[in-house]
Amino acid sequence: MTPEEMDEVFERHCAAEAANDVDGILDTLTDDVEHDVVGDPSGVLHDRALIAKRYVETFTALEDSSMNSLHRHHGENFFVDDSLCTARIATDFMGLPGNNRTISFRILHVCEFRDGRISRENVWLDGAAVMAQLAGG
Secondary structure (H helix, E strand, C coil): CCHHHHHHHHHHHHHHHHCCCHHHHHHCEEEEEEEEECCCCCCCECCHHHHHHHHHHHHHHEEEEEEEEEEEEEECCEEEEEEEEEEEECCCECCECCCCEEEEEEEEEEEEEECCEEEEEEEEECHHHHHHHHHHC
């Protein structure tokens, strides 16, 4: 895939996330996707129903979220995207109460692509920034 094609798939993926559209998210993923949110107790997921559940849980905690890409580096059928995420934390997140506070933190996506979709999504959150903002507020 070209960098432009990968960007288009990821933009649709992020738009579906912003709209809390689980079906739209799943449409951007291959049937055999590897979904890895580093540090998530559920571990690496391959089952689409479990991936959908992970997104629903995320939507419950993070409201009014937005992502702004700071840097994106493309390779052959993959990219690395460094973004700033801003969200209102409605419930507990990373073991701390959100109390409807708005926080910002870096998020890194490493995505591999196949057949016009994301075949692997690896997500890293700046947990220290999240915890500092939630514990300090």
